[in-house]
Amino acid sequence: MTGLNLGRGAGGSPVLAPGQHAVKLERSVYSGRVTSILREAIIEGELGAGDPLVEARLAEQLSVSRGPVRNALHALEGEGLVRTQPNGRTVVVGFGPEDLEDLTGVRFELEAAAIRRGCERRADVAPIQEAFAAFEEEGASTQRLVDLDIEFHLRLLELSGSRFLTQAWLALAPVIHTVITIGNRRLTERDPEQNFDRIVAAHRPLVAAIAKHDARRATALLAKQFDVTTSMFSTDLG
Incomplete structure (x- = not known):
């Protein structure tokens, strides 16, 4: 993932009312944002086939918790853009x-x-x-x-x-x-x-x-x- 610009659109928290529903909404907003960023990075080729996707590292790069990253990786696996290996690690499938x-x-x-x-x-x-x-x-x-x-x-x-x-x-x-x-x-x-x-x-x-x-x-x-x-x-x- 050398040189990958994952900062696009990741800054700034939405203004939310306090409470459980606000927390769920915030998680949903972040998950959608992270999914979009990673999906575009894969399709553009910034993330290539075989590149590892580590939750903790991505969460740090995108300034979010690991939950939205985990949700994003799950969504992207459903789209066929990433896969989970037998050892539990997630890697990019690629898009050519x-x-x-x-x-x-x-x-x-x-x-x-x-x-x-x-x-x-x-x-x-x-x-x-x-x-x-x-x-x-x-x-x-x-x-x-x-x-x-x-x-x-x-x-x-x-x-x-x-x-x-x-x-x-x-x-x-x-x-x-x-x-x-x-x-x-x-x-x-x-x-x-x-x-x-x-x-x-x-x-x-x-x-x-x-x-x-x-x-x-x-x-x-x-x-x-x-x-x-x-x-x-x-x-x-x-």
Whole structure:
């Protein structure tokens, strides 16, 4: 973990009311923060495959107690980013270009299945159109744009009417969100206006195809969108 900058976003305690519920909230806030920091460090490659993750050391680096670190490592193990060895030590699994392709491939299968189901049942597309409108209204490559992107694709899953399909996608959502955050940040640094225009242009025909319940065209557009995204991020990740 030499040179790892784990201090991002870790300073400053939230203002909380006294009492047991406040303590639980504080732990939850810290756990979420630690999880986000470590997840991004793994996906960006600051933490590489095989790197040890020691609770006490991480707690000291992040200025938190060991509880939030323990909770974060448990969450990250559930996401497949870390693993606990037989000796009880936790190490980084890593995240490289092949993992990005795997993630994108699984994400495509889930979203394409949702589109096909939604088009077959001629589901109401208004939520998707509204999500895209919010996307356009943002007008720039901001961090909020990433959140709106995730919201848009969640609406795609809900189009299916399947709660289990949606839950399967939600299990991947934290990793998807972090990958998009990193890629959006890097592409925005190069050319923010072009990046925003590219994202909107990739989503507009997809919305139009879904509005017509044209599953074949919609899934083809989705595949093209993901291929471009993967090729762009693969040059930076891993």
